[in-house]
Amino acid sequence: MTDNQSPHKAIEVGDGAAIPHKSDSGLFTAWRIAFFGAIALCLFLAFGRSDQYMAIFKFVPDGILVTFKVTLGSILLAIVVGLIAGLGRISTNRFINGLASLYVEVIRGIPLLVQLFYIYYALGRFVKIPDMVSAIIAMAVCYGAYMGEIFRAGIQSIPKGQMEAALSLGMSRGQAMRQVILPQAFKVVLPPIGNEFIALLKDSSLVSILAVSDLLRRGREYASETFSYFETYTVIALIYLVMTLFFSKLIGIMEERLNDGR
Amino acid sequence: MKFFRTLTATVTLVAALSVTAFAAPKSIKVATDATWPPMEMVDANKKIVGYDIDFMNAVAKEAGVTVEFKNTAWDGIFAGLDSGQYDAIISSVTITKERQAKYDFTEPYTSIGQILVVPKTDKTSKVIANLKGKKVGAQIGTTGAFEIKKVAGVELKTYDEIGLAFEDMAAGRISGVVCDEPVAAHFALQKKEYRDKFKVVGKSFTKEAYGIVVKKGNTELVALLNKGIKAVKAKKLDVKIHSKWVK
Structure with a gap:
């Protein structure tokens, strides 16, 4: 996770697919090779000699849609949860601060897979929530904790003087936060949020254990019926690869635009 | 040349060891997805138990082999057979045409729906x-x-x-x-x-039969297991096992 930006040397290692930057030519070329290579391989397999691959490509599209829905729903909800958690973590109110810290610590200490089972099956005993919604809630609760730390670091990276200046201009703390600090913090947190998005896209494959018919589940269903494990998982892996590479590029472009506008 | 000598020595050693292993009463590894009670499940003592387990042990006894069970998730259970992680599957596997095209089955041992x-x-x-x-x-x-x-x-x-x-x-x-x-x-x-x-x-709406699955072309094992199944059926052991587990 990104910590307070300091002038010290720091290594940046994202847990998502590496987002290529034009200055990093090695990674940029690797991105091109991987992305176009994966697409070419997909086309070659789909229209190649054996129509088995075509059958797999025809079987999984609704799974891709579900994967998208889960990812998008989770990231949006996780941003909301994360923002609340992040604000809670810097709050001067001891109770709120403690509560937010507790949430972050507890969630970060439990594996996502366990959380998914817990929220889906354990809580399913008490509240009725549809499968997709509970998958999204589970993912958002988990990623919200990481997102909270990103927001906290982002907000704390804005020099304190700005808040003081805003307060001296007669703004309330909330106003200063909304109108001065957060707009700047959003720019800072966008790259790590992009990384989280990619990580979440990949982790969304875990919801297949909840009988949510995502891309991986569809693949498993196909493989378990036809026994073509190698072919199926090759296709599934390629589709995930194309998706993550596509989005990492998209986020990279977005980031560049934002930097230009500075 | 020293490398080759070491290599040869190792190969000989491994070969010698495997020969001794084969000399012992033959043991077969059998996969089961122990999440299918009462056919196969894990009991409170973390032991794999159930109809299939008792049946397999009886078959193995009649065939003169010993069995080592491997608890394996269902949706990868056939893939594990492909890659040789075990020799057979007994896991309430219905004999279907699609499965027969890729794997070999023993004689059916029980029917369900x-x-x-x-x-x-x-x-x-x-x-x-x-x-x-x-x-x-x-x-x-x-x-x-x-x-x-x-x-x-x-x-x-x-x-x-x-x-x-x-x-x-x-x-x-x-x-x-x-x-x-x-x-x-x-x-x-x-x-x-x-x-x-x-x-x-209602009533069960399909007629299906379970078989033990082995890798395609492993006729030796199929013959051995079929011999065991025949003996178990002749002794009516399967009826006993059935009444023990299926109520």
Whole structure:
């Protein structure tokens, strides 16, 4: 996770697919090779000699849609949860601060897979929530904790003087936060949020254990019926690869635009 | 040259060891997905037990081999056979044409059928087709799942384990579960948590037979197991095992 930006040397290692930057030519070329290579391989397999691959490509599209829905729903909800958690973590109110810290610590200490089972099956005993919604809630609760730390670091990276200046201009703390600090913090947190998005896209494959018919589940269903494990998982892996590479590029472009506008 | 000498020595040693291993009474590794009570399950002592386990042990005894069970997740159980992680599968595997095309089966050892389980609150549904527009669950890659898929308008939901499907029905997320008759009876009639919630409807609507699965072309093992199955049936041991597990 990104910590307070300091002038010290720091290594940046994202847990998502590496987002290529034009200055990093090695990674940029690797991105091109991987992305176009994966697409070419997909086309070659789909229209190649054996129509088995075509059958797999025809079987999984609704799974891709579900994967998208889960990812998008989770990231949006996780941003909301994360923002609340992040604000809670810097709050001067001891109770709120403690509560937010507790949430972050507890969630970060439990594996996502366990959380998914817990929220889906354990809580399913008490509240009725549809499968997709509970998958999204589970993912958002988990990623919200990481997102909270990103927001906290982002907000704390804005020099304190700005808040003081805003307060001296007669703004309330909330106003200063909304109108001065957060707009700047959003720019800072966008790259790590992009990384989280990619990580979440990949982790969304875990919801297949909840009988949510995502891309991986569809693949498993196909493989378990036809026994073509190698072919199926090759296709599934390629589709995930194309998706993550596509989005990492998209986020990279977005980031560049934002930097230009500075 | 020293490298080659070491290599040769190692190869000889390994060969010698494996010969001794083969000299001992033959042991076969058998995979089972122990999430399918009462056919195969893990008991309170973390031991794999059930109809299939007792049956396999009886067959092995008659055939003069020993068995080592491996608990394996169902949706990868055939892949493990492909890659040689075990020699056979006994896991309530229905003999189907599609499976026979890729794997070899022993003689059928018991027959069962698929059956529908619904919540007790559902007073009308008798067959899967009555659940049009609703979700019906089954374990991934099972004949139960294939049967649901055949019915147009019913949404199939697949689970890693059948227990998770029943739990999801208890939570109200799905309207029915299809599985092998003995398994349905176990969950809907015997399990304390579900007895008051679920009911088995109608009669089983497919005719299926279980077989032990081995890798395609492993005729030696098929012959050995068939010999064992024949002896078990002749001694009526299978009837005893059946009445012990299936109520």
